[in-house]
Amino acid sequence: MSNRTEVNDYGEFGLIHHLTKNIELQNASSILGVGDDAAVIDHFGKQTVVTTDLLLEGVHFDLAYTPLKHLGYKSVVVNLSDIYAMNATPTQITLSIGISSKVSVEALEEFYDGVYIACEEYGVDLVGGDTSASQKGFIISVTAIGEVNEEKVVKRSTAQKGDLICVSGDLGAAYIGLLFLEREKKIFLESPQVQPDLENESYVIGRLLKPKARKDIVEFLEQQGVTPTSMMDISDGLSSEILHICEKSGVGCVIYEEKIPIAEDSRNAAYKFEIDPTACALSGGEDYELLFTIKQDDYEKLTLNEQISVIGYITEADQGAKIKTKGGNTFDVTAQGWNAFKK
């Protein structure tokens, strides 16, 4: 009798850890491997940064409401976001796609249009890839490569007690955008004659379908002479990401609910679904903003930038990861968002 453990028993991160925990890096040039946003490879002063993401139809995107041009754009941007999260500059990507026979060349061209728009916007070159038939569904695999001076690499594991916790832009919008599109899809399937009602939700839908990688933030920090003490991008929601930083750095944190940046459009949209905007920011994911920590001494240098919010500070590990609510309560941060997720 062979044992059988279900993949679900681990969860994604547990599974990756389980499968990769015994890796021993062999090359002197492999500075950083599995476990951060990207891998770092030393090349005589400049370091090469590599990251990869798989996007699958029906899992990561729904072609019922995702225009192919947006999909191509987003497939690139989500990988570049990982490169910026290392404080690096993306330089190249490779792109592999698997496509079923129902996809036309024109549809693929639209997809590639979006890819090339992203490449131009961020100054990266598409340098390789693979195209294959797929039996079912559209499969996208992007690998992004970047470079960074050795001393500028910023990992998840180097936050220290007393550091300030910062996020760029605003959070939660992409998840709320997803709720709208899922609702309209359902209505359309039930009553195809009903026109979609999305006019007032362009902000949250735009955030889902056309996210930005925060090149501007990385460049601003560089101009100000600020190197974050830790950094990652927010792809799975603020809660999940701050827990990664706390765990990897061996620290705790305090986050203030009232400091979490949420756009007015996102708040209004969330209320239509009767959900808490803060819960969306904590657990929503897909915002692709940057979460980073800085030394307190660097605080003054960031105040000019309205795109950066200080939302809390790093504590010692034994104090745990906490969120202080507007109402004065303190909760543990959990990867599913804190318990206010279900209102």
Next chain:
Amino acid sequence: MSNRTEVNDYGEFGLIHHLTKNIELQNASSILGVGDDAAVIDHFGKQTVVTTDLLLEGVHFDLAYTPLKHLGYKSVVVNLSDIYAMNATPTQITLSIGISSKVSVEALEEFYDGVYIACEEYGVDLVGGDTSASQKGFIISVTAIGEVNEEKVVKRSTAQKGDLICVSGDLGAAYIGLLFLEREKKIFLESPQVQPDLENESYVIGRLLKPKARKDIVEFLEQQGVTPTSMMDISDGLSSEILHICEKSGVGCVIYEEKIPIAEDSRNAAYKFEIDPTACALSGGEDYELLFTIKQDDYEKLTLNEQISVIGYITEADQGAKIKTKGGNTFDVTAQGWNAFKK
């Protein structure tokens, strides 16, 4: 009315060309992009080499007869083969997989066992990746990175008239192995009580399920001080690959059927299927041997190595790509193999 062109109208290479032909490389570090086995990125003397491949269940492999450990091994090796084909040394890989809920952790461990065996054998580090749910089928995406001194990079586009055409190892076996496994699968599905009859076919089946990347050949050439004038790996069959070299280099070629290396086991196995072993070598694919050209002056340096066969020479473009048969006839080389494929 929107036009619709079918993907099949282009074929894979035509489609890639169609979708990538307008790329303009933006970074000074992007030395070589789409169109060769791997991309080359300059890093101050040493160049980084990157390649990527997508492997899809039901398209590239059949889990009915592919052990997962072999699959993991092969997924890595086919990418490393592309790195060696640039005359480079692989150093890192990233691996992304999409898995359905029917895959157990134990099965994944077997797959990763094979990945790690390949990593150790070839001295590469797994430095990143992504794991995702898939709605259907096992999806594997590997990106391999290597390094090479700037002056040692070997492309497909630099073969010259008079160069000798060489191949490593022997050809055609993997395709014949595939024929056996497909036959046994069919028999099993029709009559599950019949035991598979594969004992005498271990060579051809091994060549399909556990291919090698020709690290040894690249190292041998280096030791002998021979830099090939062009090189690529044979993943789609000798015909298809030599045509790539001819087209990219703007040359023609003459290949001698009698010089094409085919193992005795492969010949015997091919005859059981009543197919021509030469046709298998020309059109079979998946052998992952190296096809390369050398200057005539370097010929003497290769004669000691039994793993290298000289099979022909490069001519001017207007002479076309020709194969001279044992019977004294001359045919055009075609990407489907020459017309003897159907005996």
